[in-house]
Amino acid sequence: MNKINTAFLAGKTAMNKPIRPLYRLLALAIGSMVLAIFAPTVVQAADPVTLESLDATTKQLQISIDTTWVLLTGFLIFFMQTGFSMLEAGLLRQRGVVNALLENFIDAAVTILIWWGVGFGIAFGTSAGGFIGTDTFFLSQLPTDGTFTNGGVPGIASNLNAYTLFFFQFAFAATASTITTGAMAGRTDFVGDLIYSAIMAAFSYPVVVHWVWNSGGWLAKMSFHDFAGSAVVHTVGGWTALVGAYLLGPRTGRTPWGQLPSAHNLGLAALGTMILWFGWYGFNPGSTLGTGNPGLIGLITLNTTLGAGGGSLAAMFYQYQRSGKWDLVYCLNGSLAGLVGVTAGCAFIAPWAAVVIGLTGGILVVLGVDIIEACKIDDPVGAFAVHGINGMMGTLAVGFLGQPELTLNKKAGLLLGGGFDLLGVQILGIIAISVFTIAFAFVMFTGLNAIGRLRVNPKADKIGIDNYEHGATVWPDVYALEEFVEEEKKHSEKSKVGAYDRK
Numbered sequence: 001m002n003k004i005n006t007a008f009l010a011g012k013t014a015m016n017k018p019i020r021p022l023y024r025l026l027a028l029a030i031g032s033m034v035l036a037i038f039a040p041t042v043v044q045a046a047d048p049v050t051l052e053s054l055d056a057t058t059k060q061l062q063i064s065i066d067t068t069w070v071l072l073t074g075f076l077i078f079f080m081q082t083g084f085s086m087l088e089a090g091l092l093r094q095r096g097v098v099n100a101l102l103e104n105f106i107d108a109a110v111t112i113l114i115w116w117g118v119g120f121g122i123a124f125g126t127s128a129g130g131f132i133g134t135d136t137f138f139l140s141q142l143p144t145d146g147t148f149t150n151g152g153v154p155g156i157a158s159n160l161n162a163y164t165l166f167f168f169q170f171a172f173a174a175t176a177s178t179i180t181t182g183a184m185a186g187r188t189d190f191v192g193d194l195i196y197s198a199i200m201a202a203f204s205y206p207v208v209v210h211w212v213w214n215s216g217g218w219l220a221k222m223s224f225h226d227f228a229g230s231a232v233v234h235t236v237g238g239w240t241a242l243v244g245a246y247l248l249g250p251r252t253g254r255t256p257w258g259q260l261p262s263a264h265n266l267g268l269a270a271l272g273t274m275i276l277w278f279g280w281y282g283f284n285p286g287s288t289l290g291t292g293n294p295g296l297i298g299l300i301t302l303n304t305t306l307g308a309g310g311g312s313l314a315a316m317f318y319q320y321q322r323s324g325k326w327d328l329v330y331c332l333n334g335s336l337a338g339l340v341g342v343t344a345g346c347a348f349i350a351p352w353a354a355v356v357i358g359l360t361g362g363i364l365v366v367l368g369v370d371i372i373e374a375c376k377i378d379d380p381v382g383a384f385a386v387h388g389i390n391g392m393m394g395t396l397a398v399g400f401l402g403q404p405e406l407t408l409n410k411k412a413g414l415l416l417g418g419g420f421d422l423l424g425v426q427i428l429g430i431i432a433i434s435v436f437t438i439a440f441a442f443v444m445f446t447g448l449n450a451i452g453r454l455r456v457n458p459k460a461d462k463i464g465i466d467n468y469e470h471g472a473t474v475w476p477d478v479y480a481l482e483e484f485v486e487e488e489k490k491h492s493e494k495s496k497v498g499a500y501d502r503k
Contacts, residue, residue: 063150063159066290070160070168073286076279077171081108083275084178088185089474090269091329091381093251093261095464096186097474103181103190107197111174114201119173120166123206124155127216132207139166155214158289168286169209172233176205179237183245183383187252187461190469192453196444200240204440208236208433223409224429225402225422227300228287230344230394231430236437238388242377243441247449250378252461258373261380266328273332277308280339284346296347299406303346303354304339310358311338311365318366330366336386337361341394345402353401360397361390395430399423 085104089097111119117138125133133155135141142152142162152162177197181188211217212224212232226232255261263269284304285297315334319327338358342349345357368385379385399422402413412418448454460468467473 059159062290062292066292067160067164069291070164070286070289073282074164074168074171076282077168077175077286078108080171080175080276080279080283081105081178083272083279084175084182086268086272086275087332088182088272088381090265090267090272091263092185094264094474095466096251097264098466098470098472099190100181100185101474102470103185103188103193104178106194107177107181108174110194110197111177111201112170114198115170115173115206116166118202119206120169122203123169123209124153124165124214126154127210127214130216130218130221131210133210133214139163155210155216156289157215160289165289168289171282172229173201173205173209175229176200176233176237176240179234179383179387180241180244182381183241183379184248185380186465187248187250187456188244189448189453189456192448195448195453196244199444204240204437204444205232205236208232208436211433212429219425219429219432222425222428223407223411223422224425225348225398225408226344226395226429227347228284228343230340230342230391231433234340234343234387234391235395235430235433238384238386238391239434239437240441241379242372242384242388243438244445245379245384246377247442247445248378248455250376251380254378257376258370260329260369260373263329269329269332273335277335277339280304280308280343284343288347299351300346302351303342303349306351306354307338307342307346307358307361308335309338310355311335311341311362314338314359314362315366316362318363322366333365333369333382333386334362337365337390340387340390341397344391344394345398348398348402348406348408350401350403353397353403356401357394357397360393364389364393392430392434396423396426399426 081104085101088100088104092100120139121135121137122133125136128134136154139162143149148161148163150159150161153165156165158165177200180196180200181193184193209232211219212226214220251261281301281304285300288297288300291297312331312335315337316326316331319325319330338361341357341361341364342354346354349357365382365385368389369379369382372379372382372384377384398407398413400413400415402411402416402418402422404410404412404416404418407413407422409422411422414420414423445454456465457468464473
């Protein structure tokens with residue numbers, strides 16, 4: 001039986017051998033027929049490469065690269081919210097740190113919604129006489145079917161899609177109101193902070209943006225030079241901060257005028273400043289809105305760094321000459337002053353001019369703090385000295401040091417033989433922006449005061465704003481409420497003795 005099975009299997013195998021090659025030949029034949037039928041269609045569907053198609057592909061690739069660049073730099077700018085939070089937390093007294101952290105955090109949340117609904121449209125919508133935008137509210141004109149076409153923002157000449165531009169400009173808007181919180185820290189009603197942050201995002205800041213950065217803005221048409229916001233962001237934030245601090249009055253129990261209250265954590269202050277310096281590489285280089293001119297990006301990055309270095313050294317050495325101490329706080333604020341000062345002209349000046357601006361900013365921030373203290377205005381972090389004074393200085397510096405090969409209208413600054421033309425426009429712009437911002441801030445904060453939402457409840461002055469507004473302290477395990485009350489009694493007694501001695 002086994003022999004029969006073996007013979008049968010051997011015969012079956014012998015029969016299969018010639019069949020397998022037949023299957024292979026049949027498969028090849030069918031494949032050849034399919035290729036013969038459809039190959040011409042496939043070849044015809046692939047358009048031949050032409051100069052036009054190659055150019056379109058290149059443009060689309062450039063848009064993709066530019067989009068990535070602008071988003072990454074926008075992320076850096078948004079990260080500056082962390083820097084402001086840490087800087088304020090470090091320079092404030094312990095009793096107000098939780099309040100400052102929450103205000104910095106929630107400002108971004110408020111700003112994104114208001115900027116989406118109103119602010120972006122006022123800033124970059126179709127211009128009405130060069131003063132205010134009239135459309136693009138809630139981004140309503142943009143496609144909702146997923147076709148993210150390039151452009152679409154009336155006031156910005158860019159191939160980037162509107163959503164990318166919106167986010168980048170939102171990061172700037174969030175910075176303006178955050179500047180204000182620093183000067184008003186420790187005694188502002190929390191609801192009042194939410195209100196004024198919303199108002200700034202909705203109107204006061206975007207109106208100035210429209211004037212300067214909207215292609216139809218009246219200052220833009222006059223070739224007002226502010227590349228990344230010395231006037232638009234920092235001057236607006238600085239003046240608003242000063243008006244708010246003035247109307248609020250000083251923090252209770254603070255040291256005598258001319259003697260700055262001790263910072264609660266210099267480590268946090270230094271960390272915050274380094275984050276801000278890092279974030280400035282989004283602020284300034286990112287304002288190119290593209291990578292098409294890498295040489296310009298390099299110049300802007302270099303000028304930004306030189307301004308920061310010059311400012312920190314000038315402030316540190318100048319304060320040492322006055323006090324005999326190497327002062328960390330003034331060194332930190334000096335670097336920020338240099339960064340603020342160089343922001344307007346970083347794309348329009350030579351590197352040596354960036355050093356001059358940085359050195360000037362470092363001196364001005366020290367003198368600015370002296371002036372604010374002499375006026376008996378309590379600015380805990382030196383916001384006006386850093387942002388307001390140096391925002392104006394940096395804007396005017398373009399009129400003195402502008403390089404004709406780099407400026408928008410190819411005119412040189414006054415000190416480079418260009419006459420008064422460029423400087424005149426810069427002066428006009430900074431006056432207009434300052435007057436508008438000061439007037440608007442007075443109306444806004446006076447209104448908040450009238451409804452009882454400017455200064456925190458007097459009880460907070462006794463038990464601390466963190467405890468009153470938030471029921472928390474930044475050091476819950478080492479800083480009990482009872483210790484704070486005792487400390488406040490000592491501060492009050494010292495203040496009374498100091499006032500009596502001065503009499």
